[in-house]
Amino acid sequence: MLKEVCILHQESEIQHANIILVGMMGTGKTTVGTLLAEQLSYPLVDMDTIIAEREGISVQEIFRTKGEAYFRDLESRVLDEMLQSTGQVISTGGGCVLRELNRAIMLDKGLVVALTADVDHIVGRVAGDNNRPLLAGDTRERVQTIMKERKDAYRFAHVTVDTSLLTPEEVVSHVLARYRV
Numbered sequence: 001m002l003k004e005v006c007i008l009h010q011e012s013e014i015q016h017a018n019i020i021l022v023g024m025m026g027t028g029k030t031t032v033g034t035l036l037a038e039q040l041s042y043p044l045v046d047m048d049t050i051i052a053e054r055e056g057i058s059v060q061e062i063f064r065t066k067g068e069a070y071f072r073d074l075e076s077r078v079l080d081e082m083l084q085s086t087g088q089v090i091s092t093g094g095g096c097v098l099r100e101l102n103r104a105i106m107l108d109k110g111l112v113v114a115l116t117a118d119v120d121h122i123v124g125r126v127a128g129d130n131n132r133p134l135l136a137g138d139t140r141e142r143v144q145t146i147m148k149e150r151k152d153a154y155r156f157a158h159v160t161v162d163t164s165l166l167t168p169e170e171v172v173s174h175v176l177a178r179y180r181v
């Protein structure tokens with residue numbers, strides 16, 4: 001049987017204020033977010049980029065010098081701030097979904113799209129990129145462990161798109177089909 005690549009969890013008739021992409025590292029949030037923003041002529045808000053700019057160091061360095069708890073607090077504050085505006089594509093960090101309060105405000109402030117991919121595709125996409133502190137070491141083992149820990153973390157989204165066998169452009173089409181302006 002063919003696996004469904006796009007699953008709609010919650011239909012909504014209301015207009016969506018923003019498009020908010022969530023998902024594991026390497027599922028394509030930044031890539032797809034960039035394309036969506038171009039197509040809609042919306043600004044792209046990439047949370048990891050904003051956090052790094054504000055701190056003046058990379059996400060990797062924030063984790064190393066200030067710790068994950070510091071990063072998570074900052075991430076929640078930046079998310080809340082960004083979601084005061086509308087008409088944006090927001091590409092969140094992979095762990096932004098871990099806090100209940102973050103999940104609640106995202107659902108309230110936009111169409112939340114969870115991007116997923118299987119382990120092999122994620123490993124293939126992130127291999128050789130050292131900018132993801134949580135994947136340091138044996139990449140495949142780290143991806144498998146985090147995916148297990150976050151098994152249900154992305155299920156709150158309005159829509160889930162499995163990007164494993166889709167091009168970024170195809171993912172964009174699935175997202176736009178669900179987006180109401």
Ligand SMILES: Nc1ncnc2c1ncn2[C@@H]1O[C@H](COP(=O)(O)OP(=O)(O)OP(=O)(O)O)[C@@H](O)[C@H]1O
Pocket residue numbers: 023024025026027028029030031032048092093094125126132163164166167168171
């Ligand atoms: N649908 C896709 N098919 C093939 N390659 C893809 C796809 N989406 C993204 N990629 C590639 O995978 C890599 C990771 O993508 P991207 O940086 O967009 O992921 P991310 O979800 O933003 O990760 P992170 O949470 O770490 O920021 C990039 O090299 C990108 O070109």
Ligand SMILES: O=C(O)C1=C[C@@H](O)[C@@H](O)[C@H](O)C1
Pocket residue numbers: 024025048059092093094095096131132133134
């Ligand atoms: O999945 C995660 O917990 C993370 C994903 C990245 O986007 C960054 O936000 C950071 O590396 C943590």
Ligand SMILES: [Mg+2]
Pocket residue numbers: 029030031048091
């Ligand atoms: Mg990204």
